[in-house]
Amino acid sequence: AQSVAQPEDQVNVAEGNPLTVKCTYSVSGNPYLFWYVQYPNRGLQFLLKYITGDNLVKGSYGFEAEFNKSQTSFHLKKPSALVSDSALYFCAVRDVASGTYKYIFGTGTRLKVLA
Amino acid sequence: NAGVTQTPKFRVLKTGQSMTLLCAQDMNHEYMYWYRQDPGMGLRLIHYSVGEGTTAKGEVPDGYNVSKKKKQNFLLGLESAAPSQTSVYFCASSLAGGIQETQYFGPGTRLLVL
Numbered sequence: 001a002q003s004v005a006q007p008e009d010q011v012n013v014a015e016g017n018p019l020t021v022k023c024t025y026s027v028s029g030n031p032y033l034f035w036y037v038q039y040p041n042r043g044l045q046f047l048l049k050y051i052t053g054d055n056l057v058k059g060s061y062g063f064e065a066e067f068n069k070s071q072t073s074f075h076l077k078k079p080s081a082l083v084s085d086s087a088l089y090f091c092a093v094r095d096v097a098s099g100t101y102k103y104i105f106g107t108g109t110r111l112k113v114l115a
Numbered sequence: 116n117a118g119v120t121q122t123p124k125f126r127v128l129k130t131g132q133s134m135t136l137l138c139a140q141d142m143n144h145e146y147m148y149w150y151r152q153d154p155g156m157g158l159r160l161i162h163y164s165v166g167e168g169t170t171a172k173g174e175v176p177d178g179y180n181v182s183k184k185k186k187q188n189f190l191l192g193l194e195s196a197a198p199s200q201t202s203v204y205f206c207a208s209s210l211a212g213g214i215q216e217t218q219y220f221g222p223g224t225r226l227l228v229l
Contacts, residue, residue: 006157032216043119043205043220067164069183090157096212098125101165103218107174113214 002027002095006106013081014114021076021089021109023065029097033074035065038088038108047089050074061085081113117141121206127227128196136191136224138206141153146209148180148218149173151202158205164189165202196228 003026013019026032032051034102036044048059058064065076076089091106122137140148146165148172150158164183178200179215182190189208193200203225207218 009155032212034218036218036220041223043222044207044218046217046219051216081172092158092218094216100171101163101209101212102160102171103148104160104174105150105158107155 002031002093002102002104003097004091004093004104005059006089006091006109008109010109010110010112012087012112012114015083017109018055019078019081021057021091021111023074023076023106025072025074025091025093027093027095027097029095031074032094032096033065033067034092034094034103035063035074035076036092037092037106038090040087047076051100081111083113083115086111086113107109119208119219121204121221121224123224124222125225125227127229128193129229130197132196133192133194134196134206134226135193136206136226138189138191138208138221140170140187140206140219142206142208143186144218144219145186145211147183147211148207149179149189149191149201150205150207151175152203152223161191161204175182196226198228200226201228202226209217 032050035047055067148163149161162181180192206221
């Protein structure tokens with residue numbers, strides 16, 4: 001069965017500092033991996049995804065993530081955090097080998113960027 | 116291009132009442148999804164559809180039914196609402212797999228069951 005873990009409920013970082021939001025996954029086959037962001041009282045917005053190819057994926061708003069197959073991780077990173085990055089971040093996985101289009105989401109990590 | 120829209124935005128129900136949540140998308144996506152979001156639980160998949168008239172169960176399907184008669188609409192029904200169904204419900208749609216695979220989410224429906 002596929003699963004996703006976001007081990008940190010909240011991450012605090014000072015504005016201008018690099019940020020990392022962690023995500024690990026478990027699937028039986030190859031994963032499709034996604035990051036979404038949710039601002040208060042809004043739906044989720046797509047940030048970036050890993051489908052195939054280069055392990056370093058670049059996405060919206062200066063975010064990037066690295067697919068690490070050996071560590072089964074897909075951590076979200078940004079070199080310099082902005083106060084406006086403060087939001088709830090979700091990692092999601094689809095197990096391609098399952099043949100289904102079911103996505104499993106992590107429990108979310110609240111990012112707080114302090115001015 | 117409205118993307119994914121959800122109706123209603125907010126609803127209060129009494130235990131035992133029924134209601135239908137409507138999701139509509141204008142992006143010609145084949146796949147549509149219903150999730151619920153609860154504090155500390157993230158998003159959990161209720162039901163999803165992989166084409167007209169074809170639906171499948173997600174992680175938490177009990178107490179819900181769905182209907183997909185048109186490509187652009189996906190209905191979520193609660194036949195007899197329970198307080199445990201108090202949640203924020205999100206609909207999403209996506210193209211089929213491959214490079215274009217990305218979910219687009221609606222703004223959510225906040226449901227309170229008393």
